[in-house]
Amino acid sequence: MLTVEGLHVRADAVELVHDVSFTIAPGERVGLIGESGSGKSLTALSLMGLLPEGVTASGRARLGERDLVGVPESRVKDLRGRALSMVFQEPMTALNPLMRVGAQVAEVMTLHGRPRHEARERAVELLERVRLPEPGQIARAYPHQLSGGQRQRVMLAIALANGPELLICDEPTTALDVTVQKQMLDLIAEVAPALLFITHDLAVIASMCERVLVMYGGRVVESGPLRDVFTRPRHRYTQGLLAASRLTPRGTRLPTIAGSVPPAGRFPSGCVFRNRCPHATPACETTPALTGDGHAHACWHPAD
Amino acid sequence: MRRIGIWIAAGGLLLATAACGGSPGNGSGSGGGAKTQSLSVGAVAEPANLDFTSTEGAAIPQILLVNVYEGLVKLDQNGEIVPLLAEKWDVSGDRKTYTFTLRKNVKFSSGAPFTADDVVFSLGRVKTDWKLKIKTQLDVVDKVEKKDDSTAVVTLKRPSNGFLYAMTSRLGAMFSRTGVADLANKPVGTGPYVLGAWRRGDSIRLDANPSYWGTKPALSSVTMKYFKDATAMNNALLTGGIDVISSVQAPESLQQFADPNRFQTVEGTTNGEVVLSMNNGRPPFDDKKVRQAVRHAIDHKALLDTAWAGRGQLIGSMVPPTDPWYEDRTGDYPYDPAKAKELLGGKTYAVKMRIPNLPYAVSSAQVVKSQLAQVGINAEIEPLEFPARWLDQVFSKGDYDLSIINHVEPRDMGIFADKSYYFHYDNPEFGKLLASADEGTEQQQADDLKQAAKLLSDDAAADWLFLFPNLIVAKKGVTGLPKNAIAESFDFTALAKQ
Amino acid sequence: MILYLVKRLAVLLASTVVAAVAVFAFMALLPGDPAEIALGVNATPEAVADLRHRFGTDRPPAVQFLDWFGGLVQGDFGTSYVTSAPIGPQISDRLGVTAVLVLGGMAVALVLAVPLGTFAAVHHRDPLGAAISAASQVGIAVPAFLAGILLVFVFAVQAQVLPSGGYVPIADDPGEWLRGLLLPWLSLGLVQGAVLTRYVRSAVLDVMREDYLRTARAKGRGRTGALWRHGLRNASVPVVTVLGLQLATLLIGAVVVERVFVIPGLGDLLLNGVAGRDLLLVQGVVMVLVAAVLLINFVVDVTYHLLDPRLR
């Protein structure tokens, strides 16, 4: 259903996302994982056509038969909120503070052709569907009167309003209290049609997704079914990531990945991870290709 | 002549202009038909109210005298006293009794007839109701009597040359016995114009008086429009907002009106002596030598050229050339910085020059300061709000060393005779000369006043920077503009438009 | 909201009273006895004392204040010492003129600033946007009276298409009224418009960076649509604050423009009053100006609260 081929994102001369390709089948839930600065959010935003000013995408991305990248804004904007929707990381600022919640939910429907009164009614239903108590009252509230978790549910209601084919969630629970995170994730898992779920949290991915893409330095370094990648990581970065997140019984952490993520544009040539990789050799100065069917990786010295 | 109170007025500012002259014209005004012509005249100071019996300032008589209020006599363009409401007057042999024969069929704008009773009433009010100190000019009047409806007799305590002259001023204005209830807002007079409308802060319109006893004015209305900013007034004339600038406040700008196809410039003289006053009552200017040094230190020609674009006349004492006893005294203190330094004896002084914030004063002060600095007198300029603050600080309290003001009143040499006056000039000889001039014959008067003027100059009681020019700019085709401004009013009676 | 309104109203009233005390006290410091000034330099002491009694300036200051303030509450500003005319009608006449001048200037500023500022923000990376930004920067640097003088020079003196000054009441001739006000409006509005353009631009730029604008686009709105529907109202919140500040500035800026264009407004009345030491008049005008600024602040605060539900 969603096919991404050779997606590049650049800001001025700096390439932020390099040659990303993946697919999502109808009903499939795919996780996109990586540290901040890895290019995962930009990948998602380029699919939505919401890249910040001065940042451009090239390559191919299709949702069904419709192109998402390299087409005029007027065409993409009709897909947004209808065929594909997105829930953002920061619920506190994602809603218009001067507009009632119900109106903001209804807006996405009227925008795509539903009559106003019908949209109003359906907005309340949607609020109920995302498990908000007293949806009628919430519809009349302003965003500042809701908690973070409630606002994120409102965002989810907006995303679901027009029955999209694909839902993109960009760290939807990061900003929420731990107690609320679980409910939110359950809700997303329950209502999402097909899902592209972006996070840096391996545990969340594990509970949500069937397939996973690991990004680092603007590239997909490893991809495959969740179980394979998590139990038998091939790329040294994935390996490090998993090791860092795994707790020992005594609660002490294993060594994390050395160094830190370089700023955009400062990644080494060749394998982007080689300056932090304990296994790096001169061979790594050449860019490795993402190879392998099903469980693919881009590494000259993969783990077994 | 006793102490002549001054209407120091706004100096050149209010002075604006005055007097009559020219011949009535006729023509097609902007309004269309021959009887709806109107004219608008730009002036600088708006009156605070319309009651010149209790409010100082030149602005009120400027617009009301001769135009709305008339006296028994008036001053013509040549400085001659001519009949107005009095057809004629006879002076007794002892020069103490004046018998005025009044015009008949004169009516006030209220409809009341003008009779000798009104003369008795009006001159009586000067003593009883007027609040201005200039009313002392009529202290010489002993009694005013009605002989019959058209004859009034004024008896003086002693002969006075100043009496009839004072009668041409505000003091001689004739009021109706039934028209003094609201002088501040509703003037009632016998003149060719009546008050039309007053838009405070903007303009005063006078309308032609349909029942005027004399030659009816050529214009149906004249509007006096008030400007605080000289440039704004210039622009108004350039763009047709007004027809006449009654007194140019920015003489350098005259070039703008050089096109003879559009504008005309009238340049004449006034009674306004721009005086560099020195406080004779306190150091350092209580020292005659220091005062004389100042007079030598100032290059009057350069001052006039820079400060007032060379417009005006140089004078050397308190007498304008239009007075019969004028003598050229400009040679008394030639520009001579070396002499000035010598007179100062090598000493330097720091003094306060407190001036009114009027264009001519601010301009002149900067030249005076620069020139005095050359001889060692450092004058700090302090512009004060005119009129209130200047009057308070300098004029009333006398807290100043130097000041610059245009003394606009006609025949005002007498102010130097009063040592409480802000000059604090004190020379008994001078007072004696003035007193004998007022009582004596015409010849004696002239001789005495010439001598008095010389005395003032010799004593360096003040320095006379220049005689303020009467500078009028008008649209081409406006006639009846006064060449010289030597009376208190801007006479509208002769104004016309071609 | 009601509670807020009541509280804010109480503050307004209290500030006005305190301001009245301040104005009165300040005026009491002015040198020059009104009675002496009214009578001129040659007045007799008896006449001065008499007039002082008539003016009531021989009473204790507190009594004078209460009398004056009591009158104010009833719209009576007293009678001028100098012109012996009632002050209230003068002030209300002039206030009308100044209000027209200021509101017109504000309208010009808004008409210029909102589209230009928004355009400059949306196109802040383009040369045209940068040019507008630079032009507004230059516009701020020009003193209002200089702008006025230049406008007169160009449109009145050279082109002779508009009057150089003066004010014609609308009742006399609506056409002339309008023609006479165009240049004053422009000279007030151009400079204030430049200031406002910068605020609008920065407010819109801020809003454009907001997450909810991205949300709106995620819903399917275009850039412009999102900005229009969700951005401008949000951007208007800071702009309204500035607008209030600017109205106050304009009210005072009008003093200068009134001088340039010979418009009989409040500023002109104030300067006249100061020059003529018309104490009561100055007191009245200052009070009205200060009260107007306080009132504008009040309106801005309330508008702010109406615009932003978070404050309710």
Next chain:
Amino acid sequence: MRGRPNLALLTGGTLVGLVVLAAAVSFFWTPHDPTLVDAARKLREPGGGYLLGADKFGRDTFSQLMVGARTTLYVGVVAVGIAAVVGTPLGVVAGMTPRGWLSELIMRVNDLVFAFPALLLAVMLGAVYGPGTLTAMIAIGVATVPAFARVARAATLQVMVTDYILAARAAGRRRPAIAVRHVLPNIGSVLIVQASVSFAIAILAEAALSFLGFGTRPPIPSWGRMLQESQELLFSTPRLALWPGLAIALAVLGFNLLGDGLRDHLDPKLRRIRADG
């Protein structure tokens, strides 16, 4: 975006630098005595030692502009100085005790002072003490106090909730110590920006006051007064209005740009781009 030259800072700094330079040099040297009246040089054309010509008093325009720069800075420094010295502590106190009666009182008085704009204050003060540079500066300074107090308060409110202040308070540091050691250094950049903007406003205010006759006393050269005096010669000798007008505009532009530039320079948050991954 790092490394891109800050154009506003550069231009603003240069313009302000020129004003400061002209003022500084004028203390030691001007081409001619700026106040010396000389009828022979009246309205002298530019050239021959008179770079920009002379005015109707024969005074050298260039020398006047140089000394006028001094007046401009003098007005700005004193006015902004008053505003900063009075307004900053008030704003900090109000910001550190946001719920207290003192804060409420300060802000209310602040609002009240704000209702007396600079021009009104200057006209009133001028009426009492006579017009002059000092009264103008005091009026402009007092009228600018509310702006500083507000900005200082807003910035203080932000600083007060930061971790290091909370830590300092938890450690039992006394409020005055916190104010001096932590708050002031952290709101400094905001105040500097406000100062440069207020400086520009002060220059404009002085020009307007000079136009109304409430500004600098003659013959001390001031750009505002030069402009006012040049009015009557606007048609015949427009250069007399051009130079002071240009000087005012460039100085105001300079201070405004400096403020903008400093804001960007001192507050990098404002130029972040939201393009993380």
